[in-house]
Amino acid sequence: MVMKAEIIIDERRCFGCGYCTQFCPRTCLERPPGNMSPLGYVLPKLTRPEQCNACGTCARICPRWAIEVNLCFEDQGKGVVKERVAGTSKMATDPPFAGCPGCQHPTVGHMIIGAIEELGIGDKTIALDGIPCSISSAFGMDFGRKLSYDENGPDIATAIRRASPEAMVIAVQGYWGLSDSSFDVGSLMGALIRGETFTIIICNTPYYGPKGGRPVAATEPIEGRLEPATRITTSEGKKLIMGGYPLHIAELAATFAGVAYSARGALTSPNDYQLTRSYIKTALQKQMDHAGLSLVEVLCICSDPSYSSPVDCLRWIKEKMTSEFPLGEFKSVGES
Secondary structure (H helix, E strand, C coil): CCEEEEEEECCCCCCCCCHHHHHCCCCCEECCCCCECCCCCECCEECCHHHCCCCCHHHHHCCCCCEEEEEEEEECCCEEEEEEEECCCCCECCCCCCCCCCCCHHHHHHHHHHHHHHHCCHHHEEEEEECCCCCCCCCCECCCEEEECCCCHHHHHHHHHHHCCCCEEEEEEECCCCCCCCCCHHHHHHHHHHCCCCEEEEEECCCCCHHHHCCCCCCCCHHHCCHHHHCCECCCCCECCCCCCCCCHHHHHHCCCCEEEEEEEECCCHHHHHHHHHHHHHHHHHHHCCCCEEEEEEECCCCCCCCCCHHHHHHHHHHHHHHHCCCEEEEECCCC
């Protein structure tokens, strides 16, 4: 039986971040300089098809859901048969909103959807999308109910959980609220103290620009707040660097009696991706078991293409940020 891989690139969705070429374990994909999309981005291309084993890593890491991987083989009597290995979720109705190339919030959303599909809970899931720049983690997915919020997400999740005890509630948020004392810190602490039974997914991004150009989260290592922060200016033209020290939410959550699961993952390598995906699935399983609150923190990119490439941002997280924010599981109730 002759088998070969087929990689389909949707040039209408691809923003040329380069993650697929970086993550390909067999270096099958490249981004030839002249391979431009109508939108002006350099598209990936399968240049070594004989090396591709259709693992699907490129499609899973794509923030824009622009890649589909099929395994093709000849079946006697049926001709060429295609078996879909990876691509856009079955529950996806549209790609994410147009945003910055390399933004990994949609990737986190795609991982959540994958876990929802595997656990078979799509019909009773309520997703709270707290990414204010609207590069939604829950956007474009046909499941349960979807709500958007900006601040006090755990409070909203608490109200929904109390009103709909049979529902699966997932609150996705960034760290910008947690880095300001006036936003989500009190809401999160209340949920941890009460041991609410829902799941919180926190995107720990070291660099971002929403809410008036705020450039650096208080979660970023102090020694790392140098060049990227000073390049961003406020509307008054003054350089802006946020104060404060890193917030180690995953470790903090593990100290609360009502927390059933706490972990921190990243999206900097295929191995980190798989581990983070397993953390998210485990967190949802803990909610299904009514074990207590579950929380997963994800180190991910909120890119600034004008400063550095998305791939460079990934490298910075792996080399600099994981030393401040170690990866792994910090608490899992019911396991040794």
